[in-house]
Amino acid sequence: MEATVDLIESVPLFEPLDTALCQRIQAITQVVAVEADQVLAQQGAMPESFHILLEGQVALASTAADGTTALIEVLHPIDHFVLASVLTRLPYLVTARTVTRARLFAIDALGLLDLVEQEASLANTLLRSVSREFRTMLRQVRDLKLRTAAQRLGCYLLARVKDSEAQKADFRLPFDKGLLAARLGCRQENLSRAFATLRAYGVETHGSRVILHDIPKLKALAVPDELNDPAVI
Amino acid sequence: MEATVDLIESVPLFEPLDTALCQRIQAITQVVAVEADQVLAQQGAMPESFHILLEGQVALASTAADGTTALIEVLHPIDHFVLASVLTRLPYLVTARTVTRARLFAIDALGLLDLVEQEASLANTLLRSVSREFRTMLRQVRDLKLRTAAQRLGCYLLARVKDSEAQKADFRLPFDKGLLAARLGCRQENLSRAFATLRAYGVETHGSRVILHDIPKLKALAVPDELNDPAVI
DNA sequence: CCGGGGCATTGATGTGGATCAACCATGGCG
DNA sequence: CGCCATGGTTGATCCACATCAATGCCCCGG
Numbered sequence: 001m002e003a004t005v006d007l008i009e010s011v012p013l014f015e016p017l018d019t020a021l022c023q024r025i026q027a028i029t030q031v032v033a034v035e036a037d038q039v040l041a042q043q044g045a046m047p048e049s050f051h052i053l054l055e056g057q058v059a060l061a062s063t064a065a066d067g068t069t070a071l072i073e074v075l076h077p078i079d080h081f082v083l084a085s086v087l088t089r090l091p092y093l094v095t096a097r098t099v100t101r102a103r104l105f106a107i108d109a110l111g112l113l114d115l116v117e118q119e120a121s122l123a124n125t126l127l128r129s130v131s132r133e134f135r136t137m138l139r140q141v142r143d144l145k146l147r148t149a150a151q152r153l154g155c156y157l158l159a160r161v162k163d164s165e166a167q168k169a170d171f172r173l174p175f176d177k178g179l180l181a182a183r184l185g186c187r188q189e190n191l192s193r194a195f196a197t198l199r200a201y202g203v204e205t206h207g208s209r210v211i212l213h214d215i216p217k218l219k220a221l222a223v224p225d226e227l228n229d230p231a232v233i
Numbered sequence: 234m235e236a237t238v239d240l241i242e243s244v245p246l247f248e249p250l251d252t253a254l255c256q257r258i259q260a261i262t263q264v265v266a267v268e269a270d271q272v273l274a275q276q277g278a279m280p281e282s283f284h285i286l287l288e289g290q291v292a293l294a295s296t297a298a299d300g301t302t303a304l305i306e307v308l309h310p311i312d313h314f315v316l317a318s319v320l321t322r323l324p325y326l327v328t329a330r331t332v333t334r335a336r337l338f339a340i341d342a343l344g345l346l347d348l349v350e351q352e353a354s355l356a357n358t359l360l361r362s363v364s365r366e367f368r369t370m371l372r373q374v375r376d377l378k379l380r381t382a383a384q385r386l387g388c389y390l391l392a393r394v395k396d397s398e399a400q401k402a403d404f405r406l407p408f409d410k411g412l413l414a415a416r417l418g419c420r421q422e423n424l425s426r427a428f429a430t431l432r433a434y435g436v437e438t439h440g441s442r443v444i445l446h447d448i449p450k451l452k453a454l455a456v457p458d459e460l461n462d463p464a465v466i
Numbered sequence: 467c468c469g470g471g472g473c474a475t476t477g478a479t480g481t482g483g484a485t486c487a488a489c490c491a492t493g494g495c496g
Numbered sequence: 497c498g499c500c501a502t503g504g505t506t507g508a509t510c511c512a513c514a515t516c517a518a519t520g521c522c523c524c525g526g
Contacts, residue, residue: 062375065456070378072371084364084371093371116357123356124349130363131317137370138305138317138326142295144377145303145418148512177474185378190513192475207474207522223298381482410504423483425505440492440504 003029003105011052011078011105016125021115025122028111033103040104041082041096047089049106052080056102057175060094061182071182072140074099074175083130086112099175139225147223149186150194154222156184157203157210167215173208236262236338244285244311244338249358254348258355261344266336273337274315274329280322282339285313289335290408293327294415304415305373307332307408316363319345332408372458380455382419383427387455389417390436390443400448406441 008014008022008029017025031054034040040051043063051058053075060072060081072094075081085092086109116123143152161169173180181191195205201221202214212218241247241255241262250258264287267273273284276296284291286308293305293314305327308314318325319342349356376385394402406413414424428438434454435447445451 062371064375064379066379068379070375072374084367087360087364088368090368093368093375116360118353120350120353120356123353123360127320127349127356127360127363130360130367131320134317134363134367134370135321135323135326137367137374138295140374141305141370141377142297142303142326144374146297146299146301186512187514188474189476189515193513196475419482420484421504422485422506426483429505 001031001033002026003031007031008105013052013078013080013125013129017121021119021122024115025107025112028108028115030106031103032106033101034098035101036098038098039095040098041085041092041094043093043095044091046091047082047086047109049109050080050083050086050112051096052105052107053077054103054105057099058102058104059097059099059179061097062094070185071179074179074183076174080129083126083133087116087126087130089113099179144185149184149190150197151222152184152186153191153194154198154201154203154218155224156180157198157212158215158218158222158224160210161212161215169210169212169215171210173210176208234264234266235259236264240264241338246285246311246313246358246362250354254352254355257348258340258345261341261348263339264336265339266334267331268334269331271331272328273331274318274325274327276326276328277324279324280315280319280342282342283313283316283319283345284329285338285340286310287336287338290332291335291337292330292332292412294330295327303418304412307412307416309407313362316359316366320349320359320363322346332412377418382417382423383430384455385417385419386424386427387431387434387436387451388457389413390431390445391448391451391455391457393443394445394448402443402445402448404443406443409441 003026005019005022005026008026009017009019014022014025036056040058041047041049054077056077058075058081060075061069062072063069081096082092082094089109116126143155147155160171163169177191178188181188184191184194186194195203198218198221201218202212203218204211204213236259238252238255238259241259242250242252247255247258269289273291274280274282287310289310291308291314293308294302295305296302314329315325315327322342349359376388380388393404396402410424411421414421417424417427419427428436431451431454434451435445436451437444437446
């Protein structure tokens with residue numbers, strides 16, 4: 001299916017671009033609807049499309065030679081993936097798979113490369129985006145090296161609450177605990193135990209429902225990034 | 234000290250750029266010489282300069298709120314650092330510190346941002362560079378999640394040998410084992426033990442001298458990235 | 467109403483790596 | 497020449513997490 005220019009312009013990534021350029025992007029963009037558990041990009045394959053997630057969830061995972069797999073990230077709308085592979089013309093480092101049924105833009109890789117070379121505004125917006133993604137990965141490296149699973153879980157939960165002043169919060173996990181465990185880099189059993197340790201810090205759970213009774217106390221345990229890195233993202 | 238245009242043009246990162254643009258970069262670049270163990274960028278501070286390492290070594294480390302530190306990378310000439318922070322105008326996520334005495338370019342952050350916005354060729358070369366850095370970080374995440382310290386050491390050693398066909402190799406570690414341990418995300422004691430396990434796979438060491446007697450055997454243990462990710466960088 | 471198949475929790479045990487501590491080589495220097 | 501500082505190795509113990517196994521829970525269909 002063809003994408004409309006309106007739809008292209010509504011993507012935050014493309015917000016700084018003028019309409020003429022969005023039209024040229026639209027010309028190389030398809031809207032794709034897929035079921036859950038479908039592969040959108042295969043690790044090791046050469047990039048064909050740059051993907052923007054409009055609805056649903058997508059998991060990015062990387063597999064080692066022995067077959068073990070590390071879940072890198074779970075994406076929510078509106079986010080995008082495999083940008084760095086497309087821009088470097090190097091094989092995908094991750095397999096992207098839908099968690100739920102989803103709707104996405106698939107933007108032709110070579111067409112996008114052409115546009116990027118000609119249009120400084122597009123190059124600039126992508127440059128900022130890849131830079132932010134780089135910082136996210138760097139933080140994940142620091143996380144894995146320095147924090148325990150319980151602290152990573154605490155950070156994840158704290159990141160779900162928008163209001164930075166709030167003392168309490170109440171929300172649902174966006175996906176099941178198996179996926180959350182993988183996202184945090186541990187096993188489901190350990191996630192359970194991590195939730196158990198966090199109970200002493202005012203964390204109550206009922207299935208996917210989470211209640212944080214004492215956010216300051218939790219922050220003291222988990223030490224979220226905001227405290228390390230002022231004005232972060 | 235002022236940089237010369239020749240010197241700017243000789244940096245691989247700037248190789249695709251025309252002379253006029255290199256002149257404009259030269260105008261905002263200082264050559265800096267520093268002793269060992271000097272801080273060039275402080276985590277949490279706003280970016281003032283984009284750095285390119287010409288001689289010596291620089292370590293990038295990130296510190297958590299509890300004071301523990303993770304070494305992210307040790308850089309060699311000609312490489313560069315803190316690009317993503319400069320481009321996003323967000324605080325440094327790492328502290329950059331010289332390991333040896335060093336010589337660098339310090340390019341004014343705001344001046345560079347101006348140039349990037351105007352010049353598609355510069356935006357493009359930086360875009361590719363940040364993308365490659367992103368992929369490096371992503372691989373480090375996978376490494377930490379999936380490989381043991383001995384495997385990471387094996388990969389590191391295998392990466393030192395250029396010739397991909399070689400059966401044997403012989404070289405020196407570029408820095409001391411304390412730093413190498415940090416780079417691999419473990420303690421010095423464990424690095425020692427990792428070297429000990431690798432002895433069974435044909436790895437011989439005398440101080441910083443390393444001899445690999447049986448590269449195929451070592452590859453079978455460590456499973457370096459080339460095997461996962463064809464045509465990698 | 468009952469039985470079964472997921473998902474989540476809980477327990478027991480094993481492993482990788484951290485930590486603490488002692489020891490050994492090396493090399494600079496009085 | 498001997499002293500001590502430094503970097504590297506080795507051993508003992510501890511902690512976080514993985515793994516294996518059993519059980520509880522809940523929904524769903526018969």
